[in-house]
Amino acid sequence: MPAPIDFYFDFSSPYGYLASEQIDALAARHGRDVVWRPILLGVVFQQTGGQPLLNIPLKGGYARHDLARSARLLGLPFQLPSTFPFLSVAACRAFYWLRDQDPAGAVALAKALYREAFGKGGDIDSGEAVLRIAESAGVGVGVGVGDAGGAGRAGGAGEMAAALNDPAVKQRLRDEVSQAISKGVFGSPLFVVDGEPFWGHDRLDQVDLWLQRGGW
Amino acid sequence: MPAPIDFYFDFSSPYGYLASEQIDALAARHGRDVVWRPILLGVVFQQTGGQPLLNIPLKGGYARHDLARSARLLGLPFQLPSTFPFLSVAACRAFYWLRDQDPAGAVALAKALYREAFGKGGDIDSGEAVLRIAESAGVGVGVGVGDAGGAGRAGGAGEMAAALNDPAVKQRLRDEVSQAISKGVFGSPLFVVDGEPFWGHDRLDQVDLWLQRGGW
Numbered sequence: 001m002p003a004p005i006d007f008y009f010d011f012s013s014p015y016g017y018l019a020s021e022q023i024d025a026l027a028a029r030h031g032r033d034v035v036w037r038p039i040l041l042g043v044v045f046q047q048t049g050g051q052p053l054l055n056i057p058l059k060g061g062y063a064r065h066d067l068a069r070s071a072r073l074l075g076l077p078f079q080l081p082s083t084f085p086f087l088s089v090a091a092c093r094a095f096y097w098l099r100d101q102d103p104a105g106a107v108a109l110a111k112a113l114y115r116e117a118f119g120k121g122g123d124i125d126s127g128e129a130v131l132r133i134a135e136s137a138g139v140g141v142g143v144g145v146g147d148a149g150g151a152g153r154a155g156g157a158g159e160m161a162a163a164l165n166d167p168a169v170k171q172r173l174r175d176e177v178s179q180a181i182s183k184g185v186f187g188s189p190l191f192v193v194d195g196e197p198f199w200g201h202d203r204l205d206q207v208d209l210w211l212q213r214g215g216w
Numbered sequence: 217m218p219a220p221i222d223f224y225f226d227f228s229s230p231y232g233y234l235a236s237e238q239i240d241a242l243a244a245r246h247g248r249d250v251v252w253r254p255i256l257l258g259v260v261f262q263q264t265g266g267q268p269l270l271n272i273p274l275k276g277g278y279a280r281h282d283l284a285r286s287a288r289l290l291g292l293p294f295q296l297p298s299t300f301p302f303l304s305v306a307a308c309r310a311f312y313w314l315r316d317q318d319p320a321g322a323v324a325l326a327k328a329l330y331r332e333a334f335g336k337g338g339d340i341d342s343g344e345a346v347l348r349i350a351e352s353a354g355v356g357v358g359v360g361v362g363d364a365g366g367a368g369r370a371g372g373a374g375e376m377a378a379a380l381n382d383p384a385v386k387q388r389l390r391d392e393v394s395q396a397i398s399k400g401v402f403g404s405p406l407f408v409v410d411g412e413p414f415w416g417h418d419r420l421d422q423v424d425l426w427l428q429r430g431g432w
Contacts, residue, residue, distance in 0.1 A: 048273045057264045058402035062415055072432055073422065186274035196285075199278055202418040206289065216288055 004033035005207070006192040008180055010041040011088035011110075012052075013188035014067050014080065015201040017118035020111055021076055022204060023191070030211040036099075036107050038092045039180045040173070041188055048186050052085040070201070079121030086117075086125035090164055092173050094130045097163040098140055105139040112137035127164045134160060220249035221423070222408040224396055226257040227304035227326075228268075229404035230283050230296065231417040233334035236327055237292055238420060239407070246427040252315075252323050254308045255396045256389070257404055264402050268301040286417070295337030302333075302341035306380050308389050310346045313379035314356055321355040328353035343380045350376060 005027050009016035027034045045051060054060040064080070071078030091113050099106035112133050116122040123129055134140045140160050163169050184197060191198045191207050196215065198207050210216070221243050225232035243250045261267060270276040280296070287294030307329050315322035328349050332338040339345055350356045356376050379385050400413060407414045407423050412431065414423050426432070 044274075048275060049267075050272075050275070051265075056266075058260075058397075058400055059264060059266070059415075062400065062402065062413060065413070066415070066419075069432075070422075073425070181274075184274055184278065186278065197278060197281070199275075199282070200418065202416065203282075205421065206286070209289070216285075 002030075002032055003194055004035045006037055007034050008037045008039055008185045008188060008190040008192070010188040011038055011091040011113055011117065011124065012085045013041065014054075014078075014118050015070075016189040017078075017114040018067075018070060018074060018076065019189040019191075019201045019204065020114045021074065023189075024107075026204060026208055027211075029208075032211065034107075036095070036110055037176065037180060038088070038095050038110065039177050039185060039188070040088065040092065042087075043177050044181055044186055047181065050186070054080075054084065077115075077119040079118065081117050081121050081123050083123055083125060086123065088125065089173070090127040090130045091124055092176075093164050093166075093169045094127075094134060094140075094160055096172050096176060097160065097166070097169050098134075102139070108137055109134050109139045112139065127161065130164070131161055218246075218248055219410060220251045222253055223250050224253045224255055224401045224404060224406040224408070226404040227254055227307040227329055227333065227340065228301045229257065230270075230279075230294075230334050232405040233294075233330040234283075234286060234290060234292065235405040235407075235417045235420065236330045237290065239405075240323075242420060242424055243427075245424075248427065250323075252311070252326055253392065253396060254304070254311050254326065255393050255401060255404070256304065256308065258303075259393050260397055260402055263397065266402070270296075270300065293331075293335040295334065297333050297337050297339050299339055299341060302339065304341065305389070306343040306346045307340055308392075309380050309382075309385050310343075310350060310356075310376055312388050312392060313376065313382070313385050314350075318355070324353055325350055325355045328355065343377065346380070347377055 005023070007019070007023050009019065023034055041050070041052075053063050067080075068078055091110075095106050095110055098109055113124050113130065116129075116133050117124045124133060183192070187199050189199075189201055191203070193207055193210055194215075196210060198204075198210070221239070223235070223239050225235065239250050257266070257268075269279050283296075284294055311322050311326055314325055329340050329346065332345075332349050333340045340349060399408070403415050405415075405417055407419070409423055409426055410431075412426060414420075414426070
């Protein structure tokens, strides 16, 4: 089995949302799995002097236009949340906590969070919002999310809620971000294929070609 | 005849070089002309807070890798000049001075300058270098570049050389850059197709599709 593709992204990254709707199918066409790796771009920007794309004069206005246009081309709904950029710490913690117990569920949660934020323009920055979306998406059920009284459900909403403030989960996220930076990750989305980094939603074409040709 | 495509670029922009090798053929497939519009990104960055891509921590290292990889994919030679980023003022002045007399020659000059800088890693920041490249490329001949004694040549190297320090040419470049900024140009390469802006070499695919479909 060839190595999986690493998919680094920030839940606050709209181009990450576009990529999140394509990367699994792209990888599957080449017999590859995808490891979803949410990070906190704000921490990266402290080192690179970067700033949120949409806040940059001229470039920000263009990016809003480009995002809507790219989403139309892909047939994806697109709307920016009213609060943007937003903190994605809760989303990341929920993701990593869930992944250790239910990797597929964590990916489903990531997709649901992205769709809420950029497909519907909803806010996903609070722990409450993350818990609500997890429950709506039916993920985390059986490992603590959802109504404890529901049939077939183990645990309750309290477990994921507690995880969001669990020092071990907080440290886990810090470690993931540090590891990503140490590997040279500086933006979102960023894909690593067999050690080769590709940055940007607009590099998915090259990722596809790289997998097809085995590099060039 | 449909409107031409505006192609904004800085001679110091390596992704602009990649685009310069593709845009004319792409446009021709759709029956479009291209208006080549060199600008000075440094002036733009004063307003946007931008900085040369390759100087940015982490991102700069990636960009060097990405540029070489993208050039390989296109089958283009690629090498960064020893001085990089460099001042492209002389190149821009020569271009606009020549365009008023020989538009096709100006485009040929632009391509020759780009190939020297990023195909061969040569320096094109000085007026001397620009004049040498113009002569090698056989452009500007007949309107002042080249050896005055050569058969069939009007003028001499002196005319383009003088133009590089002509206050009217200097002002012309300032006006071109100001107009570009007033139209929202903030990066290189940047294409405008029927009023629709596309930023980045990696948006040529969308430019192609936009021309094919008439938008989406």
